[in-house]
Amino acid sequence: MKILQYGFMQRAFLVGILLAVITPCIGITIVLKRTSMIGDALSHASLAGVALGLLLGINPVLGAGIICIIAALGIEGIRKKIPRYAEMAIAIVMSAGIGLAGVLSGFVKNGANFNSFLFGSIVSISQGELLLVCIVSVFVLVMLMLFYRELFYVGFDENAARISGVPVRRINFLFTILTALTVSIASRTVGALIVSSMLVVPVACGMQLGKSYRNTLLSAIAVALSTTVAGLFLSYYTGLKPGGTIVLLEVACFLILAAVKTVRNRFDGRK
Amino acid sequence: MKIVSIKDLTFRYVDVPVLKKVNLDIRQGDYAILTGENGSGKSTLLKVLLGELSPQQGTAEVFGKDPVRGFARIKIGYVPQNSIYRNQSFPATVEEIMMTGLYQPIWRRKFSGKMCRKQIMHALTELEMEEFSKHRIGELSGGQQQRVMLARALEGNPELLILDEPTAGMDTVSLKSLCQVLDRRNREQKLTIIIVTHGNTGDFVGAGRFLKAEEGRILEL
Numbered sequence: 491m492k493i494l495q496y497g498f499m500q501r502a503f504l505v506g507i508l509l510a511v512i513t514p515c516i517g518i519t520i521v522l523k524r525t526s527m528i529g530d531a532l533s534h535a536s537l538a539g540v541a542l543g544l545l546l547g548i549n550p551v552l553g554a555g556i557i558c559i560i561a562a563l564g565i566e567g568i569r570k571k572i573p574r575y576a577e578m579a580i581a582i583v584m585s586a587g588i589g590l591a592g593v594l595s596g597f598v599k600n601g602a603n604f605n606s607f608l609f610g611s612i613v614s615i616s617q618g619e620l621l622l623v624c625i626v627s628v629f630v631l632v633m634l635m636l637f638y639r640e641l642f643y644v645g646f647d648e649n650a651a652r653i654s655g656v657p658v659r660r661i662n663f664l665f666t667i668l669t670a671l672t673v674s675i676a677s678r679t680v681g682a683l684i685v686s687s688m689l690v691v692p693v694a695c696g697m698q699l700g701k702s703y704r705n706t707l708l709s710a711i712a713v714a715l716s717t718t719v720a721g722l723f724l725s726y727y728t729g730l731k732p733g734g735t736i737v738l739l740e741v742a743c744f745l746i747l748a749a750v751k752t753v754r755n756r757f758d759g760r761k
Numbered sequence: 762m763k764i765v766s767i768k769d770l771t772f773r774y775v776d777v778p779v780l781k782k783v784n785l786d787i788r789q790g791d792y793a794i795l796t797g798e799n800g801s802g803k804s805t806l807l808k809v810l811l812g813e814l815s816p817q818q819g820t821a822e823v824f825g826k827d828p829v830r831g832f833a834r835i836k837i838g839y840v841p842q843n844s845i846y847r848n849q850s851f852p853a854t855v856e857e858i859m860m861t862g863l864y865q866p867i868w869r870r871k872f873s874g875k876m877c878r879k880q881i882m883h884a885l886t887e888l889e890m891e892e893f894s895k896h897r898i899g900e901l902s903g904g905q906q907q908r909v910m911l912a913r914a915l916e917g918n919p920e921l922l923i924l925d926e927p928t929a930g931m932d933t934v935s936l937k938s939l940c941q942v943l944d945r946r947n948r949e950q951k952l953t954i955i956i957v958t959h960g961n962t963g964d965f966v967g968a969g970r971f972l973k974a975e976e977g978r979i980l981e982l
Contacts, residue, residue, distance in 0.1 A: 522851065636867060643861045646851060652831065653811055653839045654864045696852075701897055703853040 493726050501615045505679050508627040510718040514710035515634045516672050517689035522645035529686030531580045532673040535561035535587025537682050540607045541594035551678045558670035610681030610733040623675050630668050680733035691740040698747035762789045764953045770819035779805045781977035790951040794962045797974030838914030842925040849899045856894045862913035884916035904935030924956045
Protein backbone atom coordinates (compact mmCIF):
# COMPACT_ATOMS: atom_id res chain seq x y z
CA MET A 491 0.00 0.00 0.00
CA LYS A 492 1.52 3.26 -1.17
CA ILE A 493 0.24 5.31 1.76
CA LEU A 494 2.35 3.32 4.21
CA GLN A 495 5.54 3.84 2.23
CA TYR A 496 5.72 7.45 3.36
CA GLY A 497 7.55 8.12 6.63
CA PHE A 498 5.16 10.87 7.66
CA MET A 499 2.15 8.55 7.23
CA GLN A 500 3.88 5.76 9.15
CA ARG A 501 4.44 8.19 12.03
CA ALA A 502 0.87 9.46 11.73
CA PHE A 503 -0.54 5.91 11.99
CA LEU A 504 1.69 5.00 14.90
CA VAL A 505 0.80 8.16 16.84
CA GLY A 506 -2.86 7.77 15.93
CA ILE A 507 -2.95 4.18 17.14
CA LEU A 508 -1.20 5.00 20.41
CA LEU A 509 -3.61 7.85 21.10
CA ALA A 510 -6.59 5.70 20.09
CA VAL A 511 -5.61 3.26 22.83
CA ILE A 512 -4.94 5.69 25.68
CA THR A 513 -7.63 8.34 25.12
CA PRO A 514 -10.60 5.98 25.79
CA CYS A 515 -8.76 4.60 28.85
CA ILE A 516 -8.60 8.12 30.25
CA GLY A 517 -11.99 9.04 28.84
CA ILE A 518 -13.96 6.28 30.57
CA THR A 519 -12.98 7.54 34.03
CA ILE A 520 -13.66 11.13 32.99
CA VAL A 521 -17.13 10.21 31.74
CA LEU A 522 -18.03 8.09 34.78
CA LYS A 523 -16.88 10.80 37.17
CA ARG A 524 -19.15 13.15 35.17
CA THR A 525 -16.31 15.52 34.34
CA SER A 526 -16.53 15.20 30.55
CA MET A 527 -15.67 18.88 30.02
CA ILE A 528 -12.30 18.52 31.71
CA GLY A 529 -10.75 17.53 28.37
CA ASP A 530 -11.93 20.82 26.90
CA ALA A 531 -10.54 22.83 29.81
CA LEU A 532 -7.15 21.14 29.65
CA SER A 533 -6.86 21.31 25.88
CA HIS A 534 -7.70 25.03 25.90
CA ALA A 535 -5.18 25.54 28.68
CA SER A 536 -2.62 23.61 26.63
CA LEU A 537 -2.85 26.34 23.98
CA ALA A 538 -1.50 28.77 26.57
CA GLY A 539 1.36 26.33 27.14
CA VAL A 540 2.01 26.13 23.40
CA ALA A 541 2.12 29.93 23.10
CA LEU A 542 4.42 30.16 26.12
CA GLY A 543 6.70 27.49 24.68
CA LEU A 544 6.92 29.25 21.33
CA LEU A 545 7.66 32.58 23.03
CA LEU A 546 10.34 31.13 25.31
CA GLY A 547 11.89 29.03 22.56
CA ILE A 548 11.22 25.70 24.25
CA ASN A 549 9.38 22.72 22.77
CA PRO A 550 5.70 23.80 22.62
CA VAL A 551 4.56 20.24 23.49
CA LEU A 552 6.61 20.48 26.68
CA GLY A 553 5.04 23.88 27.37
CA ALA A 554 1.60 22.41 26.73
CA GLY A 555 2.35 19.54 29.11
CA ILE A 556 3.49 21.78 31.95
CA ILE A 557 0.52 24.14 31.65
CA CYS A 558 -1.86 21.18 31.37
CA ILE A 559 -0.55 19.73 34.62
CA ILE A 560 -0.87 23.11 36.35
CA ALA A 561 -4.40 23.52 34.97
CA ALA A 562 -5.40 20.00 36.05
CA LEU A 563 -4.10 20.59 39.57
CA GLY A 564 -5.89 23.94 39.57
CA ILE A 565 -9.18 22.22 38.73
CA GLU A 566 -8.72 19.78 41.62
CA GLY A 567 -7.80 22.58 43.98
CA ILE A 568 -10.80 24.76 43.08
CA ARG A 569 -13.11 21.74 43.24
CA LYS A 570 -12.08 21.13 46.85
CA LYS A 571 -12.87 24.73 47.74
CA ILE A 572 -16.37 24.71 46.17
CA PRO A 573 -17.42 21.04 46.17
CA ARG A 574 -21.09 21.88 45.63
CA TYR A 575 -20.36 23.55 42.29
CA ALA A 576 -17.43 21.41 41.24
CA GLU A 577 -18.12 21.83 37.52
CA MET A 578 -17.42 25.55 37.89
CA ALA A 579 -13.77 24.68 38.49
CA ILE A 580 -13.56 23.37 34.93
CA ALA A 581 -15.14 26.55 33.52
CA ILE A 582 -12.82 28.79 35.57
CA VAL A 583 -9.67 27.02 34.46
CA MET A 584 -10.85 26.85 30.84
CA SER A 585 -11.50 30.60 30.89
CA ALA A 586 -8.08 31.30 32.37
CA GLY A 587 -6.40 29.00 29.85
CA ILE A 588 -8.10 30.39 26.77
CA GLY A 589 -7.63 33.98 27.99
CA LEU A 590 -3.94 33.43 28.53
CA ALA A 591 -3.62 31.67 25.16
CA GLY A 592 -5.39 34.55 23.45
CA VAL A 593 -3.10 37.15 25.00
CA LEU A 594 0.14 35.23 24.51
CA SER A 595 -0.68 34.25 20.91
CA GLY A 596 -0.55 37.94 20.03
CA PHE A 597 3.18 37.91 20.81
CA VAL A 598 4.00 34.74 18.89
CA LYS A 599 5.90 35.62 15.72
CA ASN A 600 5.11 32.47 13.76
CA GLY A 601 1.32 32.39 13.88
CA ALA A 602 1.13 29.35 11.58
CA ASN A 603 3.04 27.24 14.09
CA PHE A 604 0.60 28.23 16.88
CA ASN A 605 -2.46 27.68 14.67
CA SER A 606 -1.31 24.15 13.85
CA PHE A 607 -2.07 23.23 17.47
CA LEU A 608 -5.75 24.20 17.09
CA PHE A 609 -6.62 21.36 14.74
CA GLY A 610 -3.37 19.43 15.04
CA SER A 611 -1.01 18.17 12.38
CA ILE A 612 -0.74 14.44 12.84
CA VAL A 613 0.86 14.10 9.42
CA SER A 614 3.71 16.46 10.26
CA ILE A 615 4.98 14.71 13.40
CA SER A 616 8.76 14.79 13.70
CA GLN A 617 10.87 11.85 14.90
CA GLY A 618 11.45 13.65 18.19
CA GLU A 619 7.74 14.24 18.73
CA LEU A 620 7.04 10.61 17.81
CA LEU A 621 9.49 9.46 20.48
CA LEU A 622 7.83 11.78 23.02
CA VAL A 623 4.36 10.46 22.15
CA CYS A 624 5.59 6.85 22.42
CA ILE A 625 7.20 7.39 25.82
CA VAL A 626 4.23 9.28 27.26
CA SER A 627 1.71 6.80 25.82
CA VAL A 628 3.51 3.77 27.22
CA PHE A 629 3.85 5.46 30.61
CA VAL A 630 0.14 6.42 30.67
CA LEU A 631 -0.93 2.94 29.56
CA VAL A 632 1.21 1.16 32.17
CA MET A 633 -0.13 3.41 34.94
CA LEU A 634 -3.73 2.88 33.82
CA MET A 635 -3.26 -0.89 33.80
CA LEU A 636 -1.59 -0.90 37.21
CA PHE A 637 -4.34 1.21 38.77
CA TYR A 638 -7.27 -0.18 36.76
CA ARG A 639 -9.15 -1.35 39.87
CA GLU A 640 -8.56 1.88 41.79
CA LEU A 641 -9.77 4.03 38.89
CA PHE A 642 -12.83 1.83 38.44
CA TYR A 643 -13.69 2.07 42.12
CA VAL A 644 -13.16 5.84 42.25
CA GLY A 645 -15.32 6.24 39.14
CA PHE A 646 -18.06 4.10 40.70
CA ASP A 647 -18.19 5.56 44.23
CA GLU A 648 -15.40 7.77 45.49
CA ASN A 649 -16.61 7.76 49.09
CA ALA A 650 -17.02 3.98 49.27
CA ALA A 651 -13.59 3.65 47.66
CA ARG A 652 -12.05 5.79 50.40
CA ILE A 653 -13.75 3.74 53.11
CA SER A 654 -12.42 0.54 51.53
CA GLY A 655 -8.88 1.86 51.81
CA VAL A 656 -8.36 3.20 48.27
CA PRO A 657 -5.98 6.19 48.53
CA VAL A 658 -8.49 8.35 46.68
CA ARG A 659 -6.55 11.61 46.85
CA ARG A 660 -3.40 10.01 45.46
CA ILE A 661 -5.34 8.19 42.75
CA ASN A 662 -7.12 11.40 41.74
CA PHE A 663 -3.78 13.20 41.65
CA LEU A 664 -2.22 10.48 39.51
CA PHE A 665 -5.22 10.47 37.18
CA THR A 666 -5.02 14.26 36.86
CA ILE A 667 -1.38 13.99 35.79
CA LEU A 668 -2.13 11.20 33.30
CA THR A 669 -5.02 13.22 31.82
CA ALA A 670 -2.83 16.30 31.49
CA LEU A 671 -0.05 14.30 29.77
CA THR A 672 -2.52 12.67 27.37
CA VAL A 673 -4.17 15.97 26.48
CA SER A 674 -0.84 17.69 25.88
CA ILE A 675 0.47 15.07 23.44
CA ALA A 676 -2.92 14.73 21.76
CA SER A 677 -3.16 18.52 21.30
CA ARG A 678 -0.07 18.44 19.12
CA THR A 679 -1.33 15.61 16.97
CA VAL A 680 -5.11 15.92 16.63
CA GLY A 681 -5.48 19.50 17.85
CA ALA A 682 -6.52 21.23 21.06
CA LEU A 683 -10.05 21.81 19.75
CA ILE A 684 -10.54 18.10 19.05
CA VAL A 685 -8.89 16.34 21.99
CA SER A 686 -11.89 16.34 24.28
CA SER A 687 -13.98 14.67 21.58
CA MET A 688 -11.45 11.86 21.36
CA LEU A 689 -11.67 11.40 25.13
CA VAL A 690 -15.46 11.22 25.26
CA VAL A 691 -17.05 10.07 21.99
CA PRO A 692 -15.42 6.60 21.77
CA VAL A 693 -16.52 5.98 25.37
CA ALA A 694 -20.06 6.98 24.41
CA CYS A 695 -19.85 4.42 21.58
CA GLY A 696 -18.48 1.82 23.97
CA MET A 697 -21.43 2.37 26.31
CA GLN A 698 -23.79 1.47 23.47
CA LEU A 699 -21.95 -1.81 22.91
CA GLY A 700 -20.49 -3.05 26.18
CA LYS A 701 -22.41 -5.11 28.70
CA SER A 702 -19.68 -4.74 31.32
CA TYR A 703 -17.14 -2.09 32.30
CA ARG A 704 -14.35 -4.09 30.68
CA ASN A 705 -16.28 -4.61 27.46
CA THR A 706 -17.29 -0.93 27.41
CA LEU A 707 -13.61 0.02 27.62
CA LEU A 708 -12.50 -2.52 25.02
CA SER A 709 -15.32 -1.44 22.67
CA ALA A 710 -14.34 2.20 23.12
CA ILE A 711 -10.74 1.36 22.20
CA ALA A 712 -11.92 -0.65 19.18
CA VAL A 713 -14.05 2.28 17.97
CA ALA A 714 -11.20 4.74 18.51
CA LEU A 715 -8.73 2.50 16.67
CA SER A 716 -10.99 1.83 13.70
CA THR A 717 -12.08 5.47 13.28
CA THR A 718 -8.50 6.71 13.63
CA VAL A 719 -7.20 4.34 10.97
CA ALA A 720 -10.19 5.00 8.71
CA GLY A 721 -9.87 8.74 9.30
CA LEU A 722 -6.20 8.76 8.32
CA PHE A 723 -6.89 6.78 5.16
CA LEU A 724 -9.79 9.06 4.27
CA SER A 725 -7.82 12.24 4.92
CA TYR A 726 -4.90 10.97 2.82
CA TYR A 727 -7.03 10.15 -0.21
CA THR A 728 -9.46 13.07 0.03
CA GLY A 729 -7.25 15.82 1.43
CA LEU A 730 -9.49 16.39 4.48
CA LYS A 731 -8.01 17.49 7.82
CA PRO A 732 -7.20 14.23 9.68
CA GLY A 733 -8.18 15.35 13.22
CA GLY A 734 -11.62 16.60 12.19
CA THR A 735 -12.20 13.56 9.97
CA ILE A 736 -11.46 11.14 12.79
CA VAL A 737 -13.84 12.91 15.18
CA LEU A 738 -16.65 13.09 12.60
CA LEU A 739 -16.27 9.36 12.01
CA GLU A 740 -16.50 8.79 15.77
CA VAL A 741 -19.66 10.88 16.01
CA ALA A 742 -21.17 9.05 13.02
CA CYS A 743 -20.30 5.77 14.71
CA PHE A 744 -22.08 6.87 17.88
CA LEU A 745 -25.20 7.96 16.00
CA ILE A 746 -25.38 4.65 14.14
CA LEU A 747 -24.87 2.59 17.31
CA ALA A 748 -27.44 4.64 19.24
CA ALA A 749 -29.97 4.26 16.42
CA VAL A 750 -29.40 0.49 16.18
CA LYS A 751 -29.79 0.15 19.94
CA THR A 752 -33.04 2.14 19.92
CA VAL A 753 -34.49 0.04 17.10
CA ARG A 754 -33.39 -3.17 18.80
CA ASN A 755 -34.94 -2.10 22.13
CA ARG A 756 -38.23 -1.25 20.42
CA PHE A 757 -38.22 -4.57 18.60
CA ASP A 758 -37.49 -6.45 21.84
CA GLY A 759 -40.25 -4.47 23.59
CA ARG A 760 -42.80 -5.49 20.98
CA LYS A 761 -41.89 -9.18 21.40
CA MET B 762 -13.84 -4.16 72.65
CA LYS B 763 -15.03 -0.70 71.58
CA ILE B 764 -15.50 -0.44 67.85
CA VAL B 765 -16.88 3.11 67.87
CA SER B 766 -16.08 5.61 70.59
CA ILE B 767 -17.60 9.09 70.50
CA LYS B 768 -16.82 11.62 73.26
CA ASP B 769 -18.44 15.05 73.62
CA LEU B 770 -18.83 15.29 69.87
CA THR B 771 -20.11 18.63 68.59
CA PHE B 772 -20.63 19.49 64.96
CA ARG B 773 -21.97 22.68 63.42
CA TYR B 774 -22.84 23.55 59.82
CA VAL B 775 -21.66 27.20 59.85
CA ASP B 776 -23.42 28.42 63.03
CA VAL B 777 -26.14 25.79 63.20
CA PRO B 778 -25.36 23.07 65.74
CA VAL B 779 -26.36 19.67 64.39
CA LEU B 780 -24.68 17.41 66.94
CA LYS B 781 -24.38 18.58 70.55
CA LYS B 782 -21.98 16.87 72.95
CA VAL B 783 -22.77 13.38 71.75
CA ASN B 784 -21.37 10.49 73.75
CA LEU B 785 -21.77 7.02 72.32
CA ASP B 786 -19.90 3.72 72.43
CA ILE B 787 -20.58 0.82 70.10
CA ARG B 788 -19.01 -2.44 71.20
CA GLN B 789 -18.06 -5.48 69.17
CA GLY B 790 -21.14 -7.52 68.37
CA ASP B 791 -23.60 -4.65 68.90
CA TYR B 792 -26.47 -4.47 66.43
CA ALA B 793 -27.63 -0.87 66.65
CA ILE B 794 -30.45 0.92 64.84
CA LEU B 795 -30.32 4.70 64.68
CA THR B 796 -33.52 6.52 63.84
CA GLY B 797 -34.53 10.15 63.83
CA GLU B 798 -36.41 12.83 61.97
CA ASN B 799 -34.89 14.76 59.08
CA GLY B 800 -32.41 17.26 60.45
CA SER B 801 -31.95 15.40 63.73
CA GLY B 802 -28.25 14.78 63.08
CA LYS B 803 -28.16 11.08 62.26
CA SER B 804 -26.74 11.55 58.74
CA THR B 805 -24.17 13.98 60.11
CA LEU B 806 -23.15 11.44 62.77
CA LEU B 807 -22.72 8.85 60.05
CA LYS B 808 -20.57 11.21 57.98
CA VAL B 809 -18.36 11.86 61.02
CA LEU B 810 -17.96 8.10 61.60
CA LEU B 811 -17.07 7.61 57.95
CA GLY B 812 -14.50 10.39 58.02
CA GLU B 813 -16.34 12.69 55.61
CA LEU B 814 -16.70 15.39 58.25
CA SER B 815 -14.43 16.48 61.06
CA PRO B 816 -16.06 17.54 64.35
CA GLN B 817 -15.39 21.00 65.71
CA GLN B 818 -15.27 19.65 69.26
CA GLY B 819 -14.91 16.24 70.81
CA THR B 820 -13.59 13.05 69.28
CA ALA B 821 -14.86 10.19 67.20
CA GLU B 822 -12.81 7.02 66.86
CA VAL B 823 -13.46 3.92 64.82
CA PHE B 824 -11.28 0.96 65.86
CA GLY B 825 -9.31 3.44 67.94
CA LYS B 826 -8.43 5.61 64.93
CA ASP B 827 -9.58 8.98 63.62
CA PRO B 828 -11.78 8.13 60.61
CA VAL B 829 -10.70 11.32 58.81
CA ARG B 830 -7.25 9.75 58.40
CA GLY B 831 -8.70 6.86 56.41
CA PHE B 832 -9.42 3.19 56.94
CA ALA B 833 -6.33 1.41 55.67
CA ARG B 834 -6.13 -2.13 57.12
CA ILE B 835 -9.54 -1.76 58.79
CA LYS B 836 -12.41 -3.78 57.39
CA ILE B 837 -15.53 -1.71 57.18
CA GLY B 838 -18.50 -2.63 55.06
CA TYR B 839 -20.59 0.32 53.98
CA VAL B 840 -23.80 0.57 51.97
CA PRO B 841 -24.55 4.19 51.07
CA GLN B 842 -27.99 5.68 50.83
CA ASN B 843 -28.06 6.76 47.21
CA SER B 844 -26.40 3.72 45.68
CA ILE B 845 -29.47 2.79 43.63
CA TYR B 846 -29.68 6.14 41.89
CA ARG B 847 -25.98 6.06 41.14
CA ASN B 848 -26.09 2.51 39.83
CA GLN B 849 -28.72 3.03 37.16
CA SER B 850 -26.43 4.07 34.35
CA PHE B 851 -23.06 2.74 35.52
CA PRO B 852 -21.75 0.37 32.83
CA ALA B 853 -20.64 -2.51 35.01
CA THR B 854 -21.85 -5.99 35.81
CA VAL B 855 -22.75 -7.19 39.28
CA GLU B 856 -19.56 -9.24 39.33
CA GLU B 857 -17.38 -6.23 38.50
CA ILE B 858 -19.00 -4.18 41.24
CA MET B 859 -18.58 -7.05 43.67
CA MET B 860 -14.83 -7.01 42.89
CA THR B 861 -14.62 -3.58 44.51
CA GLY B 862 -15.62 -5.17 47.80
CA LEU B 863 -12.43 -7.24 47.73
CA TYR B 864 -10.17 -4.28 47.14
CA GLN B 865 -6.57 -4.60 48.28
CA PRO B 866 -3.76 -2.11 47.57
CA ILE B 867 -1.51 -3.11 44.71
CA TRP B 868 1.41 -4.06 46.98
CA ARG B 869 -0.80 -6.42 49.03
CA ARG B 870 -2.78 -7.94 46.18
CA LYS B 871 -2.55 -11.70 46.45
CA PHE B 872 -6.00 -12.98 45.52
CA SER B 873 -6.14 -14.91 42.31
CA GLY B 874 -9.07 -14.31 39.98
CA LYS B 875 -10.45 -17.77 40.80
CA MET B 876 -10.47 -17.13 44.53
CA CYS B 877 -12.08 -13.75 44.05
CA ARG B 878 -14.86 -15.25 41.96
CA LYS B 879 -15.45 -17.90 44.61
CA GLN B 880 -15.81 -15.26 47.32
CA ILE B 881 -18.05 -13.15 45.12
CA MET B 882 -20.37 -16.05 44.30
CA HIS B 883 -20.52 -17.05 47.98
CA ALA B 884 -21.56 -13.53 48.97
CA LEU B 885 -24.14 -13.29 46.19
CA THR B 886 -25.56 -16.71 47.10
CA GLU B 887 -26.02 -15.56 50.70
CA LEU B 888 -28.25 -12.76 49.40
CA GLU B 889 -29.88 -15.03 46.79
CA MET B 890 -28.43 -12.98 43.93
CA GLU B 891 -26.03 -15.51 42.38
CA GLU B 892 -27.92 -15.79 39.09
CA PHE B 893 -27.46 -12.07 38.44
CA SER B 894 -23.65 -11.99 38.54
CA LYS B 895 -23.30 -11.33 34.81
CA HIS B 896 -26.17 -8.83 34.63
CA ARG B 897 -25.54 -5.13 34.35
CA ILE B 898 -26.26 -3.46 37.68
CA GLY B 899 -28.74 -1.04 36.11
CA GLU B 900 -30.90 -3.94 34.88
CA LEU B 901 -31.79 -4.96 38.43
CA SER B 902 -34.67 -3.66 40.50
CA GLY B 903 -33.98 -1.30 43.41
CA GLY B 904 -34.28 -4.07 45.96
CA GLN B 905 -31.99 -6.37 43.98
CA GLN B 906 -29.39 -3.61 43.68
CA GLN B 907 -29.50 -3.04 47.44
CA ARG B 908 -28.93 -6.77 47.96
CA VAL B 909 -25.92 -6.63 45.66
CA MET B 910 -24.54 -3.63 47.53
CA LEU B 911 -25.01 -5.49 50.81
CA ALA B 912 -23.31 -8.58 49.39
CA ARG B 913 -20.43 -6.34 48.33
CA ALA B 914 -20.19 -4.87 51.82
CA LEU B 915 -20.22 -8.34 53.42
CA GLU B 916 -17.96 -10.34 51.09
CA GLY B 917 -14.74 -9.05 52.58
CA ASN B 918 -15.85 -10.22 56.06
CA PRO B 919 -15.91 -6.77 57.62
CA GLU B 920 -15.68 -6.16 61.33
CA LEU B 921 -18.07 -3.23 61.18
CA LEU B 922 -21.03 -2.89 58.85
CA ILE B 923 -22.70 0.49 58.34
CA LEU B 924 -25.94 0.74 56.38
CA ASP B 925 -27.51 4.07 55.50
CA GLU B 926 -31.24 3.75 54.80
CA PRO B 927 -30.93 0.16 53.52
CA THR B 928 -34.68 -0.34 53.18
CA ALA B 929 -35.21 2.56 50.75
CA GLY B 930 -36.65 1.16 47.52
CA MET B 931 -36.64 -2.39 48.84
CA ASP B 932 -39.35 -4.94 48.12
CA THR B 933 -40.60 -7.30 50.84
CA VAL B 934 -38.57 -10.28 49.63
CA SER B 935 -35.35 -8.29 49.52
CA LEU B 936 -36.01 -6.79 52.94
CA LYS B 937 -36.61 -10.20 54.49
CA SER B 938 -33.43 -11.58 52.91
CA LEU B 939 -31.41 -8.60 54.13
CA CYS B 940 -32.68 -8.85 57.72
CA GLN B 941 -32.05 -12.60 57.88
CA VAL B 942 -28.48 -12.21 56.68
CA LEU B 943 -27.74 -9.37 59.11
CA ASP B 944 -29.19 -11.33 62.03
CA ARG B 945 -27.19 -14.45 61.15
CA ARG B 946 -23.92 -12.56 60.70
CA ASN B 947 -24.41 -10.73 63.97
CA ARG B 948 -25.20 -13.91 65.91
CA GLU B 949 -22.63 -16.22 64.34
CA GLN B 950 -19.73 -13.90 63.55
CA LYS B 951 -20.31 -11.12 66.12
CA LEU B 952 -20.45 -8.63 63.25
CA THR B 953 -20.99 -5.11 64.62
CA ILE B 954 -23.82 -3.44 62.74
CA ILE B 955 -25.01 0.16 62.66
CA ILE B 956 -28.14 0.91 60.61
CA VAL B 957 -29.50 4.38 59.99
CA THR B 958 -33.12 4.21 59.00
CA HIS B 959 -36.41 6.03 58.72
CA GLY B 960 -38.15 2.70 58.30
CA ASN B 961 -39.79 0.29 60.66
CA THR B 962 -37.20 -0.78 63.25
CA GLY B 963 -39.20 -3.92 63.88
CA ASP B 964 -38.04 -5.29 60.50
CA PHE B 965 -34.53 -5.74 61.86
CA VAL B 966 -34.84 -8.98 63.76
CA GLY B 967 -32.03 -9.43 66.26
CA ALA B 968 -31.22 -5.75 66.73
CA GLY B 969 -30.22 -5.15 70.34
CA ARG B 970 -29.72 -1.41 70.61
CA PHE B 971 -32.13 1.29 69.52
CA LEU B 972 -30.84 4.82 69.31
CA LYS B 973 -32.68 7.97 68.41
CA ALA B 974 -31.21 11.20 67.12
CA GLU B 975 -33.19 14.10 68.52
CA GLU B 976 -32.21 17.76 68.31
CA GLY B 977 -28.54 16.95 68.03
CA ARG B 978 -28.42 14.39 70.81
CA ILE B 979 -28.33 10.60 70.59
CA LEU B 980 -30.68 8.91 73.02
CA GLU B 981 -30.72 5.23 73.83
CA LEU B 982 -34.26 3.82 73.84
